[in-house]
Amino acid sequence: MRDNHEGMPEIIDAFEKDGIYGGIVEIEIDDIYKKFEFDVTRRGYLSLKRILQIRPFDMMPGIKYRYFFAGSYRKNTDDSDCGMDIRVEQGKNAKNEDVRVPKDLLANLIWFSQLKSFDDAAHLPEVKYKYNL
Secondary structure, eight states: OOSSOTTOOEEEEEEEETTEEEEEEEEEETTEEEEEEEEEOHHHHHHHHHHTTOOSSOOOTTOOOEEEEEEEEEOOSSSSOEEEEEEEEETTEEEEEEEEEOHHHHHHHHHHHTOOOGGGGTTSOEEOSOOOO
16 A cells, blocks of 8 residues: 555545536646546445545544545456445545445546546536535
8 A cells, every 4th residue: 555645536525416426536647736527327426425424533523534546446347336445544544445336436536547637637627616625
């Protein structure tokens, strides 16, 4: 396991608007950070919501957690969910958690982790506002 989250897409949020489900990730390329919305299925949305509820450390309200796609995954040959590692951080504490997600969500996170240029994500809505997580 890496000792930091460098190069890992950060999972920021999951949302539902008018029956359309999505997620928000932040990526860093050449010291520039950008957040993007991307569409997910309802199952992907529910998986993202579960990820954002993982609390392996302090359970006190108001404690900020951060979630990153750690890049490690296990694809299944059938249509069942895949396993992947999420790096969960709270302050200086970090822990990898194994989670199950649908293949389409995993494919999106892999794609974000392999981006080399923001030009390749130009078709996605960029999130300009700040989240208060």
